[in-house]
Amino acid sequence: MTLDIQRFRDLMAGVCAPVTVVTTSEAEIPYGATVSAFASLSLSPPMISVALGQGSQLLARILRTERFGINVLEKSQEETARLFAARGADRFGQSTWAFDHGMPRLAAAASWLVCSLAQAVEGGDHMLLLGVVTDAEKTAAPPLVYSERLFGTHSVLLERETERKKKAKRLTLLGGDMQ
Numbered sequence: 001m002t003l004d005i006q007r008f009r010d011l012m013a014g015v016c017a018p019v020t021v022v023t024t025s026e027a028e029i030p031y032g033a034t035v036s037a038f039a040s041l042s043l044s045p046p047m048i049s050v051a052l053g054q055g056s057q058l059l060a061r062i063l064r065t066e067r068f069g070i071n072v073l074e075k076s077q078e079e080t081a082r083l084f085a086a087r088g089a090d091r092f093g094q095s096t097w098a099f100d101h102g103m104p105r106l107a108a109a110a111s112w113l114v115c116s117l118a119q120a121v122e123g124g125d126h127m128l129l130l131g132v133v134t135d136a137e138k139t140a141a142p143p144l145v146y147s148e149r150l151f152g153t154h155s156v157l158l159e160r161e162t163e164r165k166k167k168a169k170r171l172t173l174l175g176g177d178m179q
């Protein structure tokens, strides 16, 4: 039996995926693209994997630099995800970013990882990049997720964030009454 590719695409579109902007830099020029094929791989040593299409310009650059950064996008960064997927767009010119450990880091991202390339494995029309994580930072911000070709977030985290904000507001009001 041959698998119907459209059915496979539709099935995979229903899987909830993280949304990241993977970056690298050559001669201090930043490069980056939107990548949802990002996954945790190993704890000892700490490793992750990202999959990039064989035609990706970012892939060619990472294979040369052997280093990359991963910006895990925050729930409201849908525009950033679209910008870093658009061909011909001035991706960094329209973003707030800075170099961190030599890699381009986006200002509002939920989490940040710096990786060195351990291995590049061919997987059909993509390359799976295995990276050793050399630096990592996390914020409490809920992440941007992608499913059924729609952007969103994990609703339970959103509720928790709303509760936290309400509590902080109540405490501020209480503090104001006591003065």
Ligand SMILES: Cc1cc2nc3c(=O)[nH]c(=O)nc-3n(C[C@H](O)[C@H](O)[C@H](O)COP(=O)(O)O)c2cc1C
Pocket (backbone or CB within 6 Å): 019, 032, 033, 034, 035, 036, 037, 038, 051, 052, 053, 055, 056, 057, 058, 059, 081, 082, 084, 085, 086, 087, 146
């Ligand atoms: C939500 C979303 C997820 C994406 N995930 C991937 C991915 O995992 N791997 C990939 O190669 N491209 C992915 N893309 C497409 C790339 O971002 C797009 O092809 C981009 O133009 C590649 O840029 P480059 O050629 O400069 O590397 C994704 C796009 C979007 C909008």
